[in-house]
Amino acid sequence: MSSEIKSNQCICDALCELKLLQDLLNNSQTKFFGRLLAKIAGTDTIPLLLITKKGDPLSFSSTEECFETIYFRIESIDKESCCTTISLLRPLDIEGNYSNSFCDLVRLEKTSICKNVDLSRICAIQLLETELLTRKIIIEPKW
Amino acid sequence: MKTIVFIGSYKYGTSKEALMIAKEMGYYVVLCTDKTKHITSNSDFSEVDQIVLMEDLLDEQQMVEEITSLMDQGKQICACVSLIDPYVSYAASISKYFELAETSTDSLRLMEDKIAIREKLKNLPITPFYTIFQPEDSLEKLENEFKSLLPFIIKPPISNGSKDVLLVETIEKFANALKLLKKNHPNNPLLIEEFLQGPQYLIEILVYNNDIKFLGLVEQEVLYNGRFIVTGYRFPGKVDIAEYRSLCTCISKIIEEIGLENGSCHMEMKLVSGEWKLIETNPRMAGGEMNRIIEEGTGINLLKEILKVHLGEEPILLEKKKKHVYAKYLTIGSRGKLLKILGKEQALMHEGVRHVHIKPLEGRILTTPYSMGNRYACVIAVSETAEQAVGIALEAAKEIKFYLEPF
Numbered sequence A: 001m002s003s004e005i006k007s008n009q010c011i012c013d014a015l016c017e018l019k020l021l022q023d024l025l026n027n028s029q030t031k032f033f034g035r036l037l038a039k040i041a042g043t044d045t046i047p048l049l050l051i052t053k054k055g056d057p058l059s060f061s062s063t064e065e066c067f068e069t070i071y072f073r074i075e076s077i078d079k080e081s082c083c084t085t086i087s088l089l090r091p092l093d094i095e096g097n098y099s100n101s102f103c104d105l106v107r108l109e110k111t112s113i114c115k116n117v118d119l120s121r122i123c124a125i126q127l128l129e130t131e132l133l134t135r136k137i138i139i140e141p142k143w
Numbered sequence B: 001m002k003t004i005v006f007i008g009s010y011k012y013g014t015s016k017e018a019l020m021i022a023k024e025m026g027y028y029v030v031l032c033t034d035k036t037k038h039i040t041s042n043s044d045f046s047e048v049d050q051i052v053l054m055e056d057l058l059d060e061q062q063m064v065e066e067i068t069s070l071m072d073q074g075k076q077i078c079a080c081v082s083l084i085d086p087y088v089s090y091a092a093s094i095s096k097y098f099e100l101a102e103t104s105t106d107s108l109r110l111m112e113d114k115i116a117i118r119e120k121l122k123n124l125p126i127t128p129f130y131t132i133f134q135p136e137d138s139l140e141k142l143e144n145e146f147k148s149l150l151p152f153i154i155k156p157p158i159s160n161g162s163k164d165v166l167l168v169e170t171i172e173k174f175a176n177a178l179k180l181l182k183k184n185h186p187n188n189p190l191l192i193e194e195f196l197q198g199p200q201y202l203i204e205i206l207v208y209n210n211d212i213k214f215l216g217l218v219e220q221e222v223l224y225n226g227r228f229i230v231t232g233y234r235f236p237g238k239v240d241i242a243e244y245r246s247l248c249t250c251i252s253k254i255i256e257e258i259g260l261e262n263g264s265c266h267m268e269m270k271l272v273s274g275e276w277k278l279i280e281t282n283p284r285m286a287g288g289e290m291n292r293i294i295e296e297g298t299g300i301n302l303l304k305e306i307l308k309v310h311l312g313e314e315p316i317l318l319e320k321k322k323k324h325v326y327a328k329y330l331t332i333g334s335r336g337k338l339l340k341i342l343g344k345e346q347a348l349m350h351e352g353v354r355h356v357h358i359k360p361l362e363g364r365i366l367t368t369p370y371s372m373g374n375r376y377a378c379v380i381a382v383s384e385t386a387e388q389a390v391g392i393a394l395e396a397a398k399e400i401k402f403y404l405e406p407f
Helices: A003-027 A036-041 B014-024 B060-072 B088-097 B105-112 B114-120 B139-149 B171-184 B241-258 B290-298 B302-310 B344-348 B386-397
Strands: A048-052 A060-062 A067-069 A072-078 A083-092 A107-118 A122-127 A138-140 B002-007 B028-033 B050-053 B076-081 B130-133 B152-155 B166-168 B190-194 B200-208 B211-224 B228-235 B263-272 B275-282 B324-330 B336-342 B353-358 B377-383 B401-406
Touching: A003 A036, A003 A072, A003 A122, A048 A072, A060 A107, A067 A083, B002 B014, B002 B060, B002 B088, B014 B028, B014 B290, B014 B302, B028 B060, B060 B076, B060 B088, B076 B088, B076 B302, B088 B105, B105 B114, B105 B241, B105 B263, B105 B275, B114 B190, B114 B241, B114 B275, B130 B139, B139 B171, B139 B190, B152 B171, B166 B171, B171 B190, B200 B241, B200 B290, B200 B302, B211 B241, B211 B290, B211 B302, B228 B290, B228 B386, B241 B263, B241 B275, B263 B302, B290 B302, B290 B324, B290 B353, B290 B377, B324 B386, B344 B353, B344 B386, B353 B386, B377 B386
Parallel strands: B002 B028, B002 B076, B028 B050
Antiparallel strands: A048 A122, A060 A067, A072 A083, A083 A107, A138 B401, B130 B190, B152 B166, B152 B190, B200 B211, B200 B263, B211 B228, B228 B324, B263 B275, B324 B377, B336 B401, B353 B377
16 A cells, blocks of 8 residues: 555544544433533534645635635545545634634634545644634623 | 832832832832732833832831841932832831831821721711621621611721722621621721712822812712722712812811821712711822822822922922813623733724723733722723713723633
């Protein structure tokens, strides 16, 4: 097996493992504590960046909703073809407005916009804190 | 080198401003502090020429040694001043020791103790009904004695910034309040006094050679959320001529009674059905932005004139202008970690806004107010009428936003 195929397989396996963990967040039901894990996590999403072989984070734009993002949620993986379907996470700044500046990122918001990615383009996965999905910002004082 | 020694200072507000004014007056500024962070973050105190770090600022012997050592180094000590509690009368007594210009030490000390001052002024009509709860008194005894007096205020004899000043409306709350105060102030007597209804005022006073040289009346807006927090200051406070005359008479009487010959203080009073009642006295200028409020309204830099009295010089208190000033202090309604503050620049752009101060740094935990220290921003506006000043300050204050993460 060539090293490139090995590498694609590795990324694919890693994403499968991540998907498994992500599904656990939402679907795990245990005998004594039921859906405690989902409650602790407070989200069904492990946000991630996909780094291309050029070294840049993979980026997608949504023409209908007019935003660009490098933050995704893994939706499904096709191990056969080594492809994945991801949904786009909308990056928001502290005021809850869309911002594609990494420095302004405070929160991520799920969207239903999905894209397919050929994993042969990807060489690394960067996970982010799940807190980005659950963060609540209070604005004070209230008048 | 002409030197003023300051005992203690906060990072902003009146005590900090005094350091700057002393520097502008050309003095070598020495700050005695027990806060090591004042040394490490030296840039916060760039107007201070020399910081003397002491473990206990109230260690009189060490203080005398430190000042003597400054004198040995060739510094000509001209005044020893403190504008923060509990060092005001102590600084005056150090001045006395070194035979510097004297402020009325005993009078200042009296004002530091809320019970002592009540006792001293108990025969004046400005004193509301009060009683003292001794540590050995039983709750049952007081419950029976004071049931009919509810609601009332209970507070420790020595505190500032409205810390632990509690309103008691029911006997159940009385028990809770006592529990809290006994925990925070063990073995201390507590002051119980009638709760007065009426507009509240702060009066800034400067006395020189037995003459009241300055009397500034500031109306306070008080928020009650379990604690009393002043959220707005209007200068000049609005009272009619008869009320103002009556106030001047009351103040003169108090000053005479407590024997303040030289020095400054501020009093908080309420106007109850046309009669002035004393809430409390403090032997120093009020903290926060009080000097700026008065300066914007009158052109008088009161703090500078107070320092002059400490230096033995005659203060000059000539009004250069007459403006209405409103200072709005911002508090918040939920607890959280401060992520970002926006709106200071926009607030400053409102016409008539003279000053915007944001207190906390990003990363700090902010809370709903428990004391005056939990006021996180101040906007000062100036105009020709009180209503305009209030309107401008409120509109500008609405620009300021604290972004918090629940904590």
